[in-house]
Amino acid sequence: MALHFEREEYAARLDRLTESMRAEKLDAMLLFAQESMYWLTGYDTFGFCFFQCLVVKADGSMTLLTRSADLRQARQTSNIERIVVWTDRTNADPAVDLKNLLSDLDLLGERIGVEYDTHGLTGANCRKLDNQLQSFAELIDASYLVSHLRLIKSPAEIAHVRRAAALADAALDAGLPLIRSGGNEADILAAMQGAVFSGGGDYPANEFIIGSGEDALLCRYKAGRRQLTENDQLTLEWAGSFAHYHAAMMRTIIIGEPTPRHVELYEACREALDTIAGILRPGTTFGEVFDAHAQVMDARGLTRHRLNACGYSLGARFTPSWMEHQMFLAGNPIVIAPDMTLFVHMIIMDSETGTAMTLGQTYLTTEDAPESLSAKSLDLITAA
Numbered sequence: 001m002a003l004h005f006e007r008e009e010y011a012a013r014l015d016r017l018t019e020s021m022r023a024e025k026l027d028a029m030l031l032f033a034q035e036s037m038y039w040l041t042g043y044d045t046f047g048f049c050f051f052q053c054l055v056v057k058a059d060g061s062m063t064l065l066t067r068s069a070d071l072r073q074a075r076q077t078s079n080i081e082r083i084v085v086w087t088d089r090t091n092a093d094p095a096v097d098l099k100n101l102l103s104d105l106d107l108l109g110e111r112i113g114v115e116y117d118t119h120g121l122t123g124a125n126c127r128k129l130d131n132q133l134q135s136f137a138e139l140i141d142a143s144y145l146v147s148h149l150r151l152i153k154s155p156a157e158i159a160h161v162r163r164a165a166a167l168a169d170a171a172l173d174a175g176l177p178l179i180r181s182g183g184n185e186a187d188i189l190a191a192m193q194g195a196v197f198s199g200g201g202d203y204p205a206n207e208f209i210i211g212s213g214e215d216a217l218l219c220r221y222k223a224g225r226r227q228l229t230e231n232d233q234l235t236l237e238w239a240g241s242f243a244h245y246h247a248a249m250m251r252t253i254i255i256g257e258p259t260p261r262h263v264e265l266y267e268a269c270r271e272a273l274d275t276i277a278g279i280l281r282p283g284t285t286f287g288e289v290f291d292a293h294a295q296v297m298d299a300r301g302l303t304r305h306r307l308n309a310c311g312y313s314l315g316a317r318f319t320p321s322w323m324e325h326q327m328f329l330a331g332n333p334i335v336i337a338p339d340m341t342l343f344v345h346m347i348i349m350d351s352e353t354g355t356a357m358t359l360g361q362t363y364l365t366t367e368d369a370p371e372s373l374s375a376k377s378l379d380l381i382t383a384a
Helices: 005-022 036-042 069-077 095-106 121-135 145-149 155-179 184-198 211-219 258-277 286-299
Strands: 027-030 053-057 061-065 082-084 112-113 139-140 207-213 233-244 245-255 312-313 341-350 357-365
Touching: 005 027, 005 053, 005 145, 027 036, 027 145, 036 053, 036 061, 036 145, 036 211, 053 095, 061 069, 061 095, 069 082, 095 121, 155 184, 155 233, 155 245, 155 357, 184 207, 184 233, 207 211, 211 233, 233 357, 245 258, 245 341, 258 286, 258 341, 258 357, 286 341
Parallel strands: 027 112, 061 082, 112 139
Antiparallel strands: 027 053, 053 061, 207 233, 233 245, 245 357, 312 341, 341 357
């Protein structure tokens, strides 16, 4: 088996989960989120695009229900001992197979937590699930139970995140020489992603964001490549990924001379990021982090140009996003604790002048001030 952690680490995670289940009076959990399965067992697949479920009972026993295509994947990448295969066929309803499995596990009429809020459970499959199980057991929405457990990283996880952060720095180093007038976005993207792969890293959970000119104001990946001009702007958001653990970074790079508006927006981003670094410590809530960002931006008259979020927790994630559930949003009561890995991003998109500016990096929280996991400067980057 190709496990990324020692068996004792997985055993400790299972103990934490069953303890939380007992606190919530859950007799079992139905895990549909791939990152939950990976964190708990090492199971590594993109097969969650189909119906699959890891059943965890309060006694710590686990059974995976999956397709035949993932049988060997589970055996080779996880510590799961019992694997049940549902059969692909026309008009198949794997929720029936899950119901039969839960009956075999003596869970009829029991209180069962379900991970509803995940891309691993589509709307169609959720309807099948509820149709089969609502009269079988008491179903409880426990979408964030494992997600919250994953917020605090173990020393072994932090080591993986540090590897990911080094790969993110290497990606920037690989891309910078190609960022110049006449440079091509395709070459930049290939160099950055290639640096992660050649450094032993993985595909990220979502595509790198790259956009120049007017596309520098976009916050998502889009198809199509552009050649940089003499006076241009290039927005990049990327992540190093190691064993699926992510460390993200974000920059807007200016080709040629920055305009006064570029400088003004950069100064706002830098002030907001520095302000947050000063409070990103135990006792501060995620909502208070957002408020600090908003206060800086709003005081500079940038309310309509900023976003309504300024970062999120990072960890081991699978497509389609490397974002965790826990985000820096207004009113979020989650309290920062040591050993969290948090991506803080400042994003200003001024559509009126066509000016973009971003600045972001990943921090490790400690007992006191946070540690930047990137060795790179936060200074404005310009290129000829």
